[in-house]
Amino acid sequence: xxxxTQTQPGMFVQEKEAVTLDCTYDTSDPSYGLFWYxxxxxxxxxxxxxxxxxxxxxxxxxxxxLNFQKARKSANLVISASQLGDSAMxxxxxxxxxxxxxxxxxGTKLNVKP
Amino acid sequence: xxxxxxxxxHKVTETGTPVTLRCHQTENHxxxxxxxxxxxxxxxxxxYSYGVKDTDKGEVSDGYSVSRSxxxxxxxxxxxxxSSQTSVYFCAISESTSESPDTQxxxxxxxxxxx
Numbered sequence: 745x746x747x748x749t750q751t752q753p754g755m756f757v758q759e760k761e762a763v764t765l766d767c768t769y770d771t772s773d774p775s776y777g778l779f780w781y782x783x784x785x786x787x788x789x790x791x792x793x794x795x796x797x798x799x800x801x802x803x804x805x806x807x808x809x810l811n812f813q814k815a816r817k818s819a820n821l822v823i824s825a826s827q828l829g830d831s832a833m834x835x836x837x838x839x840x841x842x843x844x845x846x847x848x849x850x851g852t853k854l855n856v857k858p
Numbered sequence: 859x860x861x862x863x864x865x866x867x868h869k870v871t872e873t874g875t876p877v878t879l880r881c882h883q884t885e886n887h888x889x890x891x892x893x894x895x896x897x898x899x900x901x902x903x904x905x906y907s908y909g910v911k912d913t914d915k916g917e918v919s920d921g922y923s924v925s926r927s928x929x930x931x932x933x934x935x936x937x938x939x940x941s942s943q944t945s946v947y948f949c950a951i952s953e954s955t956s957e958s959p960d961t962q963x964x965x966x967x968x969x970x971x972x973x
Contacts (some may be wrong), residue, residue: 789964848900
């Protein structure tokens with residue numbers, strides 16, 4: 745069975761500092777993708793970053809990077825130089841190739857302090 | 859941004875009444891999904907569709923039905939709404955292939971309250 749675990753219900757970070765949001769996953773399938781989404785207080789779900797299980801390098805998108813450690817089955821999101829607008833819920837998700845369902849973690853609420 | 863709309867955006871209804879939520883996409887994506895979001899549970903899949911008239915159940919499908927008669931529209935119906943179905947409902951689309959899972963893009967959500 746597929747499972748995504750986010751163990752940090754809430755986190756605080758000082759503005760301009762970096763922060764890491766944890767995500768671990770469980771699957772026996774060798775082909776999968778890992779995703780991070782941001783949900784601000786306005787409610788929309790915003791796609792941030794994707795990492796494929798066969799990708800050799802960690803994915804990066806601007807201030808977002810995904811720290812992919814395959815052996816540990818972790819896919820942590822790193823946000824560099826936090827901004828007040830980064831305050832939101834963050835969800836980690838996984839999808840298996842040939843199997844078009846997403847599995848979501850329970851989310852981490854990030855608060856950026858000025 | 860992916861062209862996904864949901865209607866209505868907000869609805870208040872009474873227990874026992876039927877409710878239909880609509881998801882409309884302009885991307886011509888093959889796959890469409892309905893999720894519900896509740897505090898502490900993240901997003902949970904209700905039903906999904908992999909083509910016109912092709913649908914399947916997700917993990918929380920009891921009390922819900924879906925229909926997809928056109929590529930662009932995916933309807934979610936609560937046959938007889940209950941208070942436990944008070945939630946925020948999200949529609950999503952993707953164009954997954956066998957080579958890689960495609961990103962899911964989400965609609966703006968519908969906030970449903972069942973009194």
